[in-house]
Amino acid sequence: MNIPLLLETENVSYIIGNDAIEKSPIKFRQYKRIIVITDENVEKHCLPIFKQKLPSLIIDGVITIISGEENKSIHQLIYIWNELTRLNVGRDDLIINLGGGVLTDIAGMAAATFKRGVQFINFPTTLLGMVDAAIGGKTGIDFARFKNQVGLFINPSCVIIDPIFLDTLEDLHWQSGFAEVVKYGLIMDRELWQKLEGKKYKDVEDWNSVIIKASKDKIDIVRFDALENGIRKNLNFGHTIGHALESFYLKSGNPVTHGMAIAAGMICESWLSSKIFTLECTRLESIVKMIDLNFNRFDFSESDISRIMQLMKQDKKVRKKKQNFSLLRKIGKAVHEVEVEDQLIIESLEFYINRKKCN
């Protein structure tokens, strides 16, 4: 029998696991009207499942945006605000954000800012959304071609994580979410790492329990540090270099998935961890092997490194002249606020492109 996990934190309820949708205790009737925000793929693949699982729910309006990172933009935010205005949405209504990380980021921002805030619930439909983006209250859009440049911290009242939606997810997006799952293993959950080590994401059995474990890891962190003043920064492992790579490929007109960029970032930042801390060579090699098993390497060259370094300077984690990283002391234990000299970061990118061995 499937019993979803119910977690209540100070201001958010989480229901996680198979059958979470139909077993959720949300009282939809307390809201005047229900508006769903989604994208065109999710509308096609997931909205019918959502309706089937909640047959008595009356949906008063569906706002459909265009999918894709390039559309996590001010234009689509304005489109959502316009639609919310057209539908005369008010603060006694409920917005349901149904989609992946792009959707929950932008629709969360729209809900939080429209009429100074309409309540919303996240129903993530991608693996990355389930274990990461829908949890923790970060919302926002890309701006001036920089990732997540404008946004706010605002929590949904509830996050319902039901793996049922994943059946139609494309391989590329499974793979992208898998990078974040691996990250939890590396930064805080040795048991999860051991469960996954040496596996391709397609060979993982029991995704339900992996999703419960990984999403709970994120909840455990954000409930203690909602605004990223301390331990939440550990989640940025792989992201300082990863975000720069994501921006690099976005600007070059060849966008890559968030997870692919983070996977590359984790290789570089594991190398930094081995140089700065005590992460052993054998551990570094097992991390690199695991990531290479699941992700192709990017093809940037040494001449691109200075551009990638410039993009890193835009990162919100930059302090003074050095870059600030979250690194691994060992597998399952991360530390944040580690300042790293530019030269070492350059060497980590060279380690990545030249497929060097640890020494």
Ligand SMILES: NC(=O)c1ccc[n+]([C@@H]2O[C@H](COP(=O)([O-])OP(=O)(O)OC[C@H]3O[C@@H](n4cnc5c(N)ncnc54)[C@H](O)[C@@H]3O)[C@@H](O)[C@H]2O)c1
């Ligand atoms: N807010 C946060 O804390 C946080 C954390 C990590 C990532 N993010 C953001 O998340 C975004 C990436 O999210 P993502 O990887 O979920 O990508 P995504 O939202 O772009 O979704 C990937 C693609 O899959 C489609 N899709 C979604 N669910 C589907 C399903 N069940 N079946 C078939 N197709 C489906 C979407 O339409 C889209 O084309 C990035 O913008 C990143 O910055 C936010």
